[in-house]
Amino acid sequence: xxxxxxxxxxxxxxxxxAHVFAALGTDTTxxxxxxxxxxxxxxxxxxxxxxxxxxxxxxxxxxxxxxGLKPVVSFVPAFGYELQSRMVxxxxxxxxxxxxxxxxxxxxxxxxxxxxxxxxxxxxLWNIWNKNNDYNFVGDLKFYSYPQSTYGLGSNxxxxxQDPMNYNYMSFSETVLRRVAGSFYAGAGYIxxxxxxxxxxxxxxxxxxxxxxxxxxxxxxxxLTLTGIYDTRDCSINPTSGFYAMTQFRENMMxxxxxxxxxxxxxxVRKYFRFPANSNNVLAFWSYNSLTLSGNPPYLxxxxxxxxxxxxxxxGYIQGRFRGAQMVYGETxxxxxxxxxxxxxxxxxxxxxxxxxxxxTRFQEIQPGFGPGxxxxxxxxxxxxxxxxxxxxxEGSKGLFVNVGxxx
Numbered sequence: 001x002x003x004x005x006x007x008x009x010x011x012x013x014x015x016x017x018a019h020v021f022a023a024l025g026t027d028t029t030x031x032x033x034x035x036x037x038x039x040x041x042x043x044x045x046x047x048x049x050x051x052x053x054x055x056x057x058x059x060x061x062x063x064x065x066x067x068g069l070k071p072v073v074s075f076v077p078a079f080g081y082e083l084q085s086r087m088v089x090x091x092x093x094x095x096x097x098x099x100x101x102x103x104x105x106x107x108x109x110x111x112x113x114x115x116x117x118x119x120x121x122x123x124x125l126w127n128i129w130n131k132n133n134d135y136n137f138v139g140d141l142k143f144y145s146y147p148q149s150t151y152g153l154g155s156n157x158x159x160x161x162q163d164p165m166n167y168n169y170m171s172f173s174e175t176v177l178r179r180v181a182g183s184f185y186a187g188a189g190y191i192x193x194x195x196x197x198x199x200x201x202x203x204x205x206x207x208x209x210x211x212x213x214x215x216x217x218x219x220x221x222x223x224l225t226l227t228g229i230y231d232t233r234d235c236s237i238n239p240t241s242g243f244y245a246m247t248q249f250r251e252n253m254m255x256x257x258x259x260x261x262x263x264x265x266x267x268x269v270r271k272y273f274r275f276p277a278n279s280n281n282v283l284a285f286w287s288y289n290s291l292t293l294s295g296n297p298p299y300l301x302x303x304x305x306x307x308x309x310x311x312x313x314x315x316g317y318i319q320g321r322f323r324g325a326q327m328v329y330g331e332t333x334x335x336x337x338x339x340x341x342x343x344x345x346x347x348x349x350x351x352x353x354x355x356x357x358x359x360x361t362r363f364q365e366i367q368p369g370f371g372p373g374x375x376x377x378x379x380x381x382x383x384x385x386x387x388x389x390x391x392x393x394x395e396g397s398k399g400l401f402v403n404v405g406x407x408x
Contacts, residue, residue, distance in 0.1 A: 043343075043377075044342070045378060045380040046343075048343075069097065070097065071097040088115045089115075091112055093111070102131070102132075103129045103133055104133050106126075106129050108125070109123075111123055118145070119146050120144070120145040121144050121145075122144075123141070124140065138174075139173050140309075143169070148319065148320055149165060150163050151322070153209040154322070154324050154357035159321070164200060165198070165210070166199050170193075172191070174189050185229045185230075186227065187226075187227055188224065189224070191222075191224075193221040193298075193300075198217045198300070213299045215300070221262075223252035225248055227246065228247050233270075237384055237405055238385060240274055242271075246266070248266045249265050250264050250265070252295070260295055264292045265291050267288075269288075270284070271284070272284050281336040282335040283332070285332050286331045289327065290326075303324065304321075306318075306319035306320065310407075313351075313353065314369060315369050316369025316371060316392050316398065317367070321393075322367060324361075325358060325359040325360070325361070327353065327354070327355050328353070329351065329352070330352055331351035332350055333349040335347045335406075338375075346374060346375065347374075348370075348372050349370060350370040352366045353366070367394055369397075370392055371390045371391040386404060387404070387406065
């Protein structure tokens, strides 16, 4: 999970794994393991480094996918500092397994975080495949106790219009996908977002967008979803080639407990190239678009910076910096090796986001973000990286962004 912040003081990586998966990203794909180009250089990850430092002869030398029927547990504790939360302590990890020897890898992803600003998060995500990969069960359960500021609606909002908020948040979703043909899956599901004890502390006498929008102290969005996915990526954790497209339509209904009737659509498209073609470097493209089709979503359910499903959109800006009924987002990232053993890598990225304000309004200014990043190989079998990026945006916005697994 990526979040904007300030300066990390320390990342303590305590790795517990059976020489296989470590902190995989959970999405609605098959978690394939790609073939890696073989060369004369022995690849290393942090387990190898720790074994070397401990002068152990039990080096992590696995070179193929070894996840089987027995669950494999991995986790990474971390300690740091972020602008919106100050001191942060967190633990992230997963359980990886197969339901059959020939099935895709199923993953249960978990984390917990507590900050100096009394923010507490506890998300649980799962991606379970049946034994012949005809069905995929994808869902999440999240609880947040989350003081956080909002800055108004639209991408023209001014950072000085800070409106501190506090609320509790619980989310649940479940989607059942069925293979239609080849790499295309389609299915339906249910989703619920519940915010309660919503309050805000105005820093001036001016009426804020949050106040104008007409939200209450408790809002619920509850509805049905229709989802289609096409995925030809060589590796869903750290892709080097292929294409991914996901479309999800959401219909929220008062008959299911929603505060209001409204619907939306999400379109998520990604493409990956080796560049140059004979190298291990990757040029990656991402387009993420969340559009309100009709109705008025609760304020906190409107699309916002770093509030996509995996909290990864908008490196360069604080979480929740921009918000609106319509969101379009694009990003390009170039990923390259820094060491021949694949232990260290680097990236450069550039992104842009545009939001409308309230439903029925037009898109506003495109807000750019850019920056460099460092990659440290957490696990060479799954090709999972610890990602540390420094992003820059407009109005002096900047900060460190830490993620386990590639952002897209």
